[in-house]
Amino acid sequence: MTPTHRTARRPGARSRGLVRPPRTGPRRFLLAAVAAGLLLAGAAAAQTPADSALTVFWTAPGDDGSTGTAATYDLRYRTTPVAGTDTLSWWTAATRVAGLPSPHIAGSIDSVRVRGLTPVTTYYFILRTSDEVPNVSGYSNIGSLTTSGDVTPPGGITDLAVTATTGTSLTLRWTAPGNDGTTGTAASYDIRYSILPITAANWSLATPAPGEPAPAVAGTVQTYILAGLGGSATYYVAMKAVDGSGNVSVLSNVVSGTTLDVIPPAAVRDLAVRR
Numbered sequence: 181m182t183p184t185h186r187t188a189r190r191p192g193a194r195s196r197g198l199v200r201p202p203r204t205g206p207r208r209f210l211l212a213a214v215a216a217g218l219l220l221a222g223a224a225a226a227q228t229p230a231d232s233a234l235t236v237f238w239t240a241p242g243d244d245g246s247t248g249t250a251a252t253y254d255l256r257y258r259t260t261p262v263a264g265t266d267t268l269s270w271w272t273a274a275t276r277v278a279g280l281p282s283p284h285i286a287g288s289i290d291s292v293r294v295r296g297l298t299p300v301t302t303y304y305f306i307l308r309t310s311d312e313v314p315n316v317s318g319y320s321n322i323g324s325l326t327t328s329g330d331v332t333p334p335g336g337i338t339d340l341a342v343t344a345t346t347g348t349s350l351t352l353r354w355t356a357p358g359n360d361g362t363t364g365t366a367a368s369y370d371i372r373y374s375i376l377p378i379t380a381a382n383w384s385l386a387t388p389a390p391g392e393p394a395p396a397v398a399g400t401v402q403t404y405i406l407a408g409l410g411g412s413a414t415y416y417v418a419m420k421a422v423d424g425s426g427n428v429s430v431l432s433n434v435v436s437g438t439t440l441d442v443i444p445p446a447a448v449r450d451l452a453v454r455r
């Protein structure tokens with residue numbers, strides 16, 4: 181974890197750039213709330229390093245109560261909230277944030293960017309402040325926020341079709357879904373086949389096809405040749421798309437195709453002639 185930090189001298193002087201709220205939510209509320217204690221600002225953009233970071237900020241206390249300048253901060257976090265009133269147990273088991281700023285004079289806004297977090301995960305933070313003795317403050321209020329991230333799966337494929345058959349293969353065609361529904365680009369396909377009709381329930385039992393193509397941008401028509409099949413047999417085929425965050429689409433429509441009969445009759449071996 182490699183935090184960075186930003187500070188300001190006085191809460192009244194904090195700049196627009198200092199307190200960065202999430203993209204949603206009333207700024208008025210956030211600025212009012214910052215004076216109340218420990219707060220967090222998350223990044224809203226999906227699938228970026230920002231999904232693994234949160235900014236924690238607070239109003240600096242002093243060396244003596246709310247006067248002077250304290251000596252050190254100790255900021256810790258966990259992904260579980262405090263159980264009842266047992267803050268001590270929470271604190272003891274929590275992860276300590278490295279690279280905290282030195283406290284500024286009472287009333288300043290101090291902050292730290294905490295990195296290396298897991299996307300789409302709720303974190304709880306508590307801060308304690310010490311003076312030079314050290315006399316240690318009580319626990320701060322709990323700051324909590326969920327990291328951003330991609331929770332939207334690719335759209336389900338609805339136009340999967342068999343466009344050609346040979347004695348050993350079926351040619352498949354479909355329109356690429358996106359990373360999020362029908363937007364963007366998914367990360368991978370999972371094509372499976374079976375001699376039994378495929379359903380969502382028996383999907384895991386179907387045979388994975390090898391070497392699926394990489395997804396193209398949403399709306400692109402893609403093809404794949406499912407090879408290595410036996411002749412004169414009916415196969416059911418379906419597929420799912422997966423995005424880069426591991427979100428999986430619903431099952432596509434299920435198609436079937438029958439490989440061609442390429443096995444000729446056996447050569448006659450008992451041909452005879454009579455008068």
Ligand SMILES: [Ca+2]
Binds near residue numbers: 243244245311312315
């Ligand atoms: Ca003191």
Ligand SMILES: [Ca+2]
Binds near residue numbers: 330332
């Ligand atoms: Ca997605």
